[in-house]
Amino acid sequence: MELTYKFGRGNWRTIEEGNEREWMIGNGIGGYSGHTIIGGGFRSFHAYLIASMNPPVERYSVFTRTQEQVIVGGREYDLTSQQYVNFSKNGQEYLQRFIFDSVPQYIYQVEDINIKKTIAMEYGHNTVAVCYEISNGSRQALLNVVPLFNFRPIGATTERNQLSFEMELNENVLRLIPEAKKDINISFYSSEGTYVSRTLRPRSMATPNYLIEENHYYEFDNRNGSLGLDNHYTPYDIQIELKPYERKKFYIKCTVEELDDKDGFTIAEEYRNRTETLMRQSGFNNNLALNLVKAADHFIVDRNSTGLKTVLAGFPWFTDWGRDTMIAFEGLTLCTKRFDDAREILESFVKYIKNGLVPNVFPDKGSEPGYNTVDASLWYIHAVYQYLQYTGGKEDYGFVEEKLYDKMVEIIKAYSTGTDFSIGMDEDGLIHAGNGLDQVTWMDVRVGDFVVTPRHGKPVEINALWYNALCIMKELAKHFNKDYSFYKELAVKVKKSFNEKFWNEEEGCLFDVVDENDARIRPNQIWAVSLPFTMLDKEKEKKIVEKVYQELYSTYGLRSLSVKDPGFKKQYIGKLFDRDCAYHMGTTWAYPIGAFISAYCKVNEYSAEAIARAKEMCEVFEDHMADGCINGIAEIFDGEFSATSRGCFTQAWSVAEVLRAYTVDVLPYCE
Structure with missing residues (x-):
């Protein structure tokens, strides 16, 4: 495996086949850019610029993409690859290669004309650049670039009558203000070419509605039960004349911030250089590990409400969730040696701990977080412990004692005396959680009043995490010269109860939930073996691993x-x-x-x-x-x-x- 991914024409024999591979790059504040390797929209979450208006949430699709046509010798070649209602444009037939290192690059060949198109985000900004490198052939040619705009929440689609913008063109800068949100100013710049109103397009290049690209069909959305139809605003073409044998470089840029004069090629170079710095910082020399370091970077983003780093659970739609953040914490920040980011993430979430609970989810609209999780707080204690295992200096322990420790004590107290969502300790020292319609473990789906996997009672991974947390708190209390007897004595009790209640002799593994024993074989038991502090003997641990492996x-x-x-x-x-x-x-x-x-x-x-x-x-x-x-x-x-x-x-x-x-x-x- 190399650090650069390269795909050839055999990967897009059909438009459907080409759409199955996608790419995305993040901007560090919750926004991102993403499309398919053939350049078409396959889902409503695809766009060159998804902007985060209140980082890392309130994400809007702003700049869908560019579409290109090449006119040479009286013939038009449309490079657009897109499914529509009842037909497709198959521009991928001119796509020679797709390359992805830190940013995506499309390489097209039309007759003797070579076109390289690179997309890059400006890190820390809601700005995207599209860079073109063109080697023209022996005849004069014209490149027509069509920018597609929108303004809608990610995952939504737009009706034609919703595409309403105030518009101003000043030389090579186009400004759009969406009717739906007039405090947003979309700025679009092209370093080359002539802006031509779509209403003036030659008949051979015209579409029925000059200003709207209609009926984009998203196969992914359709297969998931949605209609999957979308429309985009296309007020201008940008036409670039190409002389015989001319080599030309130019770029376009779209932003919802103040438009500056930073070159698009500089944006791409800076994005690549930043990624290379992160890979060097990790210290790995293994290709898979280095590619995972690159992949990890997209999830670590800024949160406005704290002024600190947080973690997005997943792309293209998730926000920052407590459970996901703490489980991902070691891999994203500690293995990659991003210790400053690690501290910020721990500090960011500690600000929201309430009644001993770390937030499960921060809603996309910036409203109050939800706390319906029993495991996030226990994973938080684990994350703090792992942070100290990787760092472990006096300053690091000082940070934990000053900023985090009191809230960690609060977590243990809340769990031992009882807190929200029926979370609390039973007489046997084990933790029970959930009741009625509550879904508080990671297996948390509820459809209306239908709870798919209730797991009410004493879940196995929660009590493995509980014991782990008690042992960690004992170690920290000792280090900080505090009384640790409560943690020590309770851990002994929990270990005894866990061994008595969770072992399923018939299956040779652990029950998923007790006291009303749930004997279904699920992966939750694996954490009773993998955590730093565990309760079972070696023979039982080995049987659990064997059972999980088999089934x-x-x-x-x-x-x-x-x-x-x-x-x-x-x-x-x-x-x-x-x-x-x-x-x-x-x-x-x-x-x-x-x-x-x-x-x-x-x-x-x-x-x-x-x-x-x-x-x-x-x-x-x-x-x-x-x-x-x-x-x-x-x-x-x-x-x-x-x-x-x-x-x-x-x-x-x-x-x-x-x-x-x-x-x-x-x-x-x-x-």
């Missing part, structure tokens, strides 16, 4: 339910209700593979054979990272045949946990 392992993750279970759902597809019913009922999840690999290596005592197998388990993700979202790892896959990306096309904890397991549990033990 849940599925190449790109662990199934959420055993294939032998009568409730197993083999595919995640269709309307939302159907997908929700399959989400945690067999669907393969990528992120638990990290815990499984850690547990697998542990119970096999890091033998050469175990490390070799674990290495294979990590490196199969190289195949997936050249599919779906290029250089990303999807949230989920089908349960029966884990191949096609489902859910978010790249997910923070998926990337983070593969990176963590590979660089912590595998590479250090390889020869």
